[in-house]
Amino acid sequence: MTARKARPAETDVDDAPAYPGRNEGARRVLVIACGALAREVLALGLDGIDVTCLPASLHNRPDRIPERMRATIRANRVAYDEIMCLYGDCGTGGALDEVLREEGVTRIAGAHCYAFYGGESAFAALAEEEPGTFYLTDFLARHFETLVIKGLGLDRFPNLRDAYFGAYRRVVHLAQFDDPETAAKARAAADRLGLAFERRFTGLDGIAAFLTDAGRDGRKTMAGTWPT
Structure with missing residues (x-):
């Protein structure tokens, strides 16, 4: 990935923006991220990776995060070879990880963004x-x-x-x-x-390390093997 010099525009707490990747590749990869991470993710320069976000305001209602994540995964499953989750547990008490396990999606390690930002x-x-x-x-x-x-x-x-x-x-x-x-x-x-x-x-190394693996064979969940 290449770093961008200009930072992306700010998002609001209720925004759910989507950002298409700039290059078309053989593999189609989607990153579903918390809206609180959108500006930082885009600053990394995610060539060929699409990004869609859930509203950052969901942190005030973490019980809603797992099913919003499930709905977003299922709405995009047919269009992508791999979907990755850029969220911590974020107060869901393990419910988000259960949804991701059922849906066959990889999440960045860490209970919250403080852990994967700072290490x-x-x-x-x-x-x-x-x-x-x-x-x-x-x-x-x-x-x-x-x-x-x-x-x-x-x-x-x-x-x-x-x-x-x-x-x-x-x-x-x-x-x-x-x-x-x-x-x-x-x-x-x-x-x-x-x-x-x-x-x-902290910089962005924690996020960069996770997303650099996007699309590599060792991490992929191909559309043909999605859970049913």
């Missing part, structure tokens, strides 16, 4: 260092008001701050890009919650 061992070390850590990705930093403040009702009931965040001690921004504007928003989020702030740069 599972590095993330485990962060959690061990300070269990009371609230994590932000670039997407969450940019949409903090919508997903956290409004999503948790703190705009209407600010007194709930202690109920939600009383046990936290710091905010760690796991940054995908060196972007001063996003970094400033992450710091402002920490200030709003009254927590200490740290920034750790």
Whole structure:
């Protein structure tokens, strides 16, 4: 894959965008991604790979993720030789993995995007260092008001701050890009919650490693062998 110099346009939390691959190849590969990852996935330059996203707002209703994923897989199965899932478990309690097992689709390793952005061992070390850590990705930093403040009702009931965040001690921004504007928003989020702030740069290597394997023979699920 080749990196793109310009970052793709921002997506909103309720968007479900689709992006066709730029090159036609012998194998047809679809990546179904969380909308919170769309900008980052496209920045990698996914030649010949189609990307479709589920809305990032589903993180506020994780019980809906598995069946939305199943419906998206089944709607696209005939058109593709391989479908890959770019999601963590994301609070589904294993239900997403069960759907993917039944549908014969590979998922990136990790319980959540923090783990596959930062690396599972590095993330485990962060959690061990300070269990009371609230994590932000670039997407969450940019949409903090919508997903956290409004999503948790703190705009209407600010007194709930202690109920939600009383046990936290710091905010760690796991940054995908060196972007001063996003970094400033992450710091402002920490200030709003009254927590200490740290920034750790992750880049996109975790996603890139997973997607680089797209279409290779060792990972493929051919249309003729889809589960029935």
